[in-house]
Amino acid sequence: MSHHCPSCKRVLYNRRLKRCGFCNAAIPAELQFTPDEIAALDRQMEKWEAKRKQRELAREAALAAAKAQAAVIIPLIMP
Numbered sequence: 001m002s003h004h005c006p007s008c009k010r011v012l013y014n015r016r017l018k019r020c021g022f023c024n025a026a027i028p029a030e031l032q033f034t035p036d037e038i039a040a041l042d043r044q045m046e047k048w049e050a051k052r053k054q055r056e057l058a059r060e061a062a063l064a065a066a067k068a069q070a071a072v073i074i075p076l077i078m079p
Contacts, residue, residue, distance in 0.1 A: 003031060 003012050007025035015033045019026055033041070 001031075006031075 003015065004010060005012055005020040005023060005025060006028065008020060008023040010020070010022045012027060012031060013021055015027070015031060016038055017027065018032065
């Protein structure tokens with residue numbers, strides 16, 4: 001199935017919308033996502049966002065640990 005606007009023929013970049021983002025023509029229902037598809041997409045996005053946050057927290061913890069380790073001061077004894 002082609003996911004292009006029937007009016008302007010551009011790719012529908014957001015099939016959640018009821019109108020084309022380029023020409024504002026009505027998007028036929030068969031080209032729009034169903035409520036079930038939207039819910040599934042939302043669940044997938046939540047999973048991806050949780051994984052992204054987890055990676056970011058791990059990266060921040062590793063950076064903090066590296067900074068703490070580098071902050072150890074070694075005294076120099078000068079003769």
